Amino acid sequence: MSDQSILARLDALESRVAIERLISSYAQGFDSRDPELVKSLWFDDSKLLMGAFGEYEGLDAIVKAADGFWNQIRHMHHWMANVIINVDGNKATSRASLDCFIIDNEDGPTQIGGLYTDTFERRNGRWGIVIRNFELHYQTPLSGWKSKQGTDS
Numbered sequence: 001m002s003d004q005s006i007l008a009r010l011d012a013l014e015s016r017v018a019i020e021r022l023i024s025s026y027a028q029g030f031d032s033r034d035p036e037l038v039k040s041l042w043f044d045d046s047k048l049l050m051g052a053f054g055e056y057e058g059l060d061a062i063v064k065a066a067d068g069f070w071n072q073i074r075h076m077h078h079w080m081a082n083v084i085i086n087v088d089g090n091k092a093t094s095r096a097s098l099d100c101f102i103i104d105n106e107d108g109p110t111q112i113g114g115l116y117t118d119t120f121e122r123r124n125g126r127w128g129i130v131i132r133n134f135e136l137h138y139q140t141p142l143s144g145w146k147s148k149q150g151t152d153s
Contacts, residue, residue: 015087018127019120023096026129027078030066038066041129043121049133075103080116090122098134109145113137 022041029037039059042048048056048065056065069076082097100112119131 012087015092015122015127016085019085019087019092019094020083022120022127022129023080023083023094027080030069031076031078033070035063035066039063043123043128043130046129047131049131051134051136053134073102073104077101092120094118094120107141109142111140111142
């Protein structure tokens with residue numbers, strides 16, 4: 001095995017780890033209401049395409065959308081699962097299943113499920129999300145749900 005082959009394989013593995021971190025950081029950033037973390041995931045020309053929840057083009061629009069979600073939803077908890085990542089040099093794609101519990105100001109406790117399809121690029125040595133497209137599979141208000149930790153208030 002050549003040194004170039006080993007370096008290419010190492011780069012692909014490091015890229016995959018960086019992309020997994022972006023996917024998890026997206027969930028953590030939204031759940032913890034961290035605008036700086038959310039902002040760090042994207043490029044100036046990125047797109048967040050959320051279907052019925054809105055389409056946001058550009059970093060400023062994405063950060064503003066996050067703030068809007070935080071105003072509408074007083075608690076959210078994302079679980080990202082079944083992540084499949086394909087890396088090709090400085091570009092990558094992924095699909096990740098979402099299960100998200102929220103407490104919405106209007107609907108109250110609600111379970112949301114869907115699929116994120118993502119496009120990533122490495123620019124100037126940094127991986128970022130270029131396009132994040134969300135496909136909603138279900139949005140189900142949970143009547144009678146009560147928290148023992150106080151998140152239902």
